Every structure is written in structure tokens, then in C-alpha cells.
Amino acid sequence: MATASPDASLTSDESFVATSHRGLTYPFGRRTPQPGEAMTIAPGLGWARIALPGSLGHINIWLIDDADAAGGGVALVDTGMDLPACRESWAALDAGAMAGRRLTRVIGTHLHPDHIGLAGWLCRTHDVALWMTRGEWLTARMLTADQRDETPEEMVAFWRGAGWDDDQIAHAKARGWRQFGTVVTPLPLGYVRMRDGDVLDLGGRAWRVVVGSGHSPEHACLLNEVDGVLIAGDQVLPRISSNVSLSVTEPEGDPLGDWLASLAKLRELPGDLLVCPAHGEPFTGLHARLDALRDEHLARLDELYAYLDTPRRAIDCFGALFSRTIDQSVIGLATGETLAHLRRLEVEGRARRRTDNGVWSYERA
Ligand SMILES: [Zn+2]
DSSP: OOOOOOOOGGGGGGOOEEEETTTTTEETTTTTTTTOOOEETTTTTEEEEEEEEESSSSEEEEEEEEETTTTEEEEEEEEOOHHHHHHHHHHHHHHHHTTTHHHHEESSSSSSSSHHTTTHHHHHHHOOOOOEEHHHHHHHHHHOOOOOSSSOOHHHHHHHTTOOHHHHHHHHHOOSSGGGGGGSSSOOOOOOOOOOOTOOOOOOEEEEEEEEEETTTTEEEETTTTTTTEEESSOOOOOOOOOOOOOSSSSSSHHHHHHHHHHHHHTTTTTTOEESSSSOOBBHHHHHHHHHHHHHHHHHHHHHHHHHHSOOOOOGGGHHHHEEEEEEEEHHHHHHHHHHHHHHHHHHHHHEEEEETTTTEEEEO
């Protein structure tokens, strides 16, 4: 199914040039929504941006024409975090593209704060329900409810398991436990559950829920087959790859296995969809991107396997996996990603894990 052609108002824009990125095409070129603006990129679908601090710089949110018992409005997908920069973006939208329009529902693709950080606030302000999958909803509620100040011993044991030294642990503890609740407004007590395969009727258009896992427990993408559009959240990003980490929450899990299975599942969708990612620009070339993401992980697994000729701790493997230097600011993310790869090798039967004095080491099986 062909994707919708870009909004006619864009064609006068000088930068309206499709650029290719490793087999990907960006139908809207360098044109991105300005503060307060929503670009119409498919029938009934608006693209807006919420500013984020840090290297990401923004999250894309999606405004879908919708109607409920109270009349016409907008179904919102993802929200931004509870930070001043995001609230400013919302003030601009309320004065711009959202002026005189009401929300009918808030849909969260997954639990990460840039996606649902303002969901509670928006649901209360507009008196509408939050729609999520159960895995994302429960995890988000659990994390926001965890208000303790002290870093739990289980967390410290996990870091020790990965090979962190006392300095690294002291540094991480000093940063404080659980920043999650500080950037997420209180969530409503109840929600509307979305299941894999559910079809949402949004303003007379059918959007099917396609669930993936590995980046988060039960991530919802939304597929409109008639117009050829996939709202992909963080499940497929065009320029960066999504973080896939083993965490203290589920240390015997296999998030990279889940992730690779999800990439294969999405690979069965049509190749000519307009993919609307949470970060970066809408693109076509879904299959090329999924293949590239899969190949990247498989190559890293092979390199890691080769490196396990002698027992290695997670922190010993950073150099084999990452080209950048891993300093204290990113050691948590790097550790989670490394453990996800090591755990995958273990599940595949290619590596064996040993525990000595609470420290895990991995060796070729
Ligand atoms: Zn995410």
C-alpha cells in the first residue's frame, strides 16, 4: 500500500528533498515540525515534536483525528517528560496546533519517561483515559510507586555481578535511586488495556496494535494498513538503535532474544509503510532498517563470542562491544547492554556463566 503523499503546503519548502540513509528514504526531507506546529503526514495524522534535553533533542508525538461520545478531537500518542522543556513545547502546541481542540485519549507506546512522562497530567487536564499494554502499564506504576531513597542492596549486588569496583558503585549510589518518578507525573489509577492484535477505531480509521519486546516489556506499535502507516515508538528508529538492556528487574530474562524476535515479527509487515519513529524523521524502508538492526546485533554477538576465549566479566567486554569510551555517566547503560548480549550467548548455549564471590564471568561453552 502506497504511503500518503506529503502535505501540499510542504512542497514549497526549499528543503523538501528526500534524503536516503542506508536504504531509507525520508519523504519529508529535512522538514520537521516547528514548536506549536503539527505537520499532516498522512490522512488524519499529525506529527509534532516535544523538546527533550540531552542528545536525543526531541521526541515525536502523533496527533490522530478521533471522535468519542463528547465529539471530535485528537487521540494523542506519547507525551514527553515532566520537564520544563517539554511543558514549554506543550504550551506552544496548546496555543498552536491544539488550540480549540480536545484530546479524546492518551496512548502510551511504552513506559519510558519521554513517552508517558506527561500522560497523567494530560489525562487529568483533558479528563480522558490512558491506553497502554498491561506490561507497560504495570511496570510504569511499579516504578513510580517505588519511592525509596536508598539504593537497594540487590542493585548493588547486580553491579558487583557485572564487575563494578567500589568507586563505580559509590559514584552510582551518590546519583540517587530511581529518577523515574521525578520526570513522570502521577499516572491515573486505572487505564484501558491494549493487547497485541487489538484494532482501535480512531476517527473511523483502523489502527492495529503490534506488540514488540526487548527495549521495554510490551511495547505497542500502531499499524494503519489502509493508509500504510506504522507508528513505531522506539521499536524501530531510523538513525540510532534502541537500548536493549538486561536489568535487575528480570536478571534471568533474555531481552536481546525478545528484541531479535520482535524485529523478525515486524519484518512480516509490508515493506513500503511510512514508519513514524519516536526519534528522528518518518521514513520508508522498514525492511532495510530491520535487517540492519538485526545484523548489527548478530555481528556484535559473534565478536563477543570470539572474545570469550577466556572468562570475562561484563565490564571487561565494553571494548569488544562499543567503540566509544565508557565513562561513569554511561556505565549503567553500557553494563545493561553488555549483559543483554552475554545473556543471549548463554541462552543460545554459546557461553557459560560462573559466579565467584558474587561476580559473574562468561566463557565460551
Ligand atoms: Zn524507550
